[in-house]
Amino acid sequence: MNIGEASKLSGLPAKTIRYYEDTGLIAPPARAENGYRDYSDTDVHKLRFVRHSRGLGFSVDECSQLLSLYEDKGRQxxxxxxxxxxxxxxxxxxxxxxxxxxxxxxxxxxxxxxxxxxxxxxxxxxxxxxxx
Amino acid sequence: MNIGEASKLSGLPAKTIRYYEDTGLIAPPARAENGYRDYSDTDVHKLRFVRHSRGLGFSVDECSQLLSLYEDKGRQxxxxxxxxxxxxxxxxxxxxxxxxxxxxxxxxxxxxxxxxxxxxxxxxxxxxxxxx
DNA sequence: CTTGCCCTTCCAGCAACTGGAAGCTTATAT
DNA sequence: ATATAAGCTTCCAGTTGCTGGAAGGGCAAG
The missing domain is CATH 1.20.5 (Single alpha-helices involved in coiled-coils or other helix-helix interfaces)
Known part of the structure; x- marks a missing residue:
């Protein structure tokens, strides 16, 4: 899906999603043939995770750590x-x-x-x- | 007095005092012959006023308004x-x-x-x- | 074919400082 | 007298977390 759809589903503005990508908080998504970002459901899931952790007041850096831990099934x-x-x-x-x-x-x-x-x-x- | 002394007396870092001057929060002080800023006791008094209002969480803009009102003896x-x-x-x-x-x-x-x-x-x- | 929306990148700006570079002047120590 | 240190000057960049806008390309509907 395009960034607009990912934005709607995640609750994050498209601008913010691109910003998170630029700063390395979230991994760059796939690209469609026309160059558009192409988000998977998993991507959207992670975006939502980030939105929620930001909503709890965690800094972007902390969100980054939390997301890594979330993705690490062997976390402590x-x-x-x-x-x-x-x-x-x-x-x-x-x-x-x-x-x-x-x-x-x-x-x-x-x-x-x-x-x-x-x-x-x-x-x-x-x-x-x-x-x- | 030099900015260092004004800094000590006001409790504001010299950097911050210059910043407040740059942004128009406080009026530029006199200058000594060597080009150094030369602060009066009144200047320091105002710097302290700003430090206290910032300390109360007022934005710099609000501090600017409060300082104007403080200096306006006909204020309401x-x-x-x-x-x-x-x-x-x-x-x-x-x-x-x-x-x-x-x-x-x-x-x-x-x-x-x-x-x-x-x-x-x-x-x-x-x-x-x-x-x- | 044009209108309009969506997408792309990049650049600028918000608040309120803070740090650092490069270059003065002044004070202190030898 | 001189060397060094401290203090002053200006200006530019970075911080945090976006947000807005410009300039340009893609794509569907009328």
């Missing part, structure tokens, strides 16, 4: 788990950071009248965070 | 609050997304033995999310 699940665990830890860290930001911002937003007057605790809080 | 606090509120909402949305990812990943990681055997619920979950 410990290797997969290590990647996922590391990613999970990073996500948890990110959540903590964002919650801190939310807390600070929420406080600032709530103390600002937000009207036509110029005095603004938000700006003061940014200028001098120690004052919060 | 409602304008500031609108920017901060929008950002807060985005952060809350981001937190929700990450919590979803965390939930899914946590489940996957916990169901994987993570040993030398090849069967791996993480890979299966990525390949077929409907199965989770």
């Amino acid at each position: 699940s410990g290797d997969v788990k290590a990647i996922a665990q590391k990613h999970l830890t990073e996500i948890e860290e990110k959540i903590r950071e964002l919650q801190e930001l939310r807390s600070t911002l929420d406080h600032l937003v709530n103390t600002c009248h937000g009207d036509g007057r110029p005095d603004c605790p938000i700006l003061e809080g940014i200028a001098d965070p120690a004052s919060i | 606090s409602g304008d500031v609050k609108a920017i901060a509120q929008k950002h807060l909402t985005e952060i809350e949305e981001k937190i929700r997304e990450l919590q979803e990812l965390r939930s899914t990943l946590d489940h996957l990681v916990n169901t994987c033995h993570g040993d030398g055997r090849p069967d791996c619920p993480i890979l299966e979950g990525i390949a077929d999310p409907a199965s989770i």
Whole structure:
């Protein structure tokens, strides 16, 4: 099938599929006689795999590793788990950071009248965070 | 003072300060006779303001708006609050997304033995999310 | 036969820096 | 005085993960 069809079935934009091919994340597919990329069902399956792992927030590099492991029937699940665990830890860290930001911002937003007057605790809080 | 000193006092890398100048976030400082950038205390104050607002996760563009408002003594606090509120909402949305990812990943990681055997619920979950 | 859509490649740009090269000036050490 | 090191200048390239657009070829329908 052409890239348009593979795009529909995988849920990835055609642009993105070509990009993944360029950067080596996915192997180049077969080519039809007219030069068009020709995707198999297996190719589409892998594209979907990549879309899902990207959707879980894995970096393209991590997706590449996960895809290799997926294709390696002699894999060790410990290797997969290590990647996922590391990613999970990073996500948890990110959540903590964002919650801190939310807390600070929420406080600032709530103390600002937000009207036509110029005095603004938000700006003061940014200028001098120690004052919060 | 030279950029190195301004960097120390503001907490921003010299590279970043030059970058902010290039992109118009901060006004170009005075220049000494030797061509070196020459920062005033006021300049440093603004650099700190930018560092803090970046630290709160505002985009450079939003920082630019906030800095303008900070310098505008006739500002309306409602304008500031609108920017901060929008950002807060985005952060809350981001937190929700990450919590979803965390939930899914946590489940996957916990169901994987993570040993030398090849069967791996993480890979299966990525390949077929409907199965989770 | 032309219109329109799909495909191809390549180049540029987004955010927000960061690193490095090449070439000044200034400060320090001998 | 001189050699070296540190700090400054500019400019260009790379990072991540795409996305948009230009220029051109393929192919089916009207």
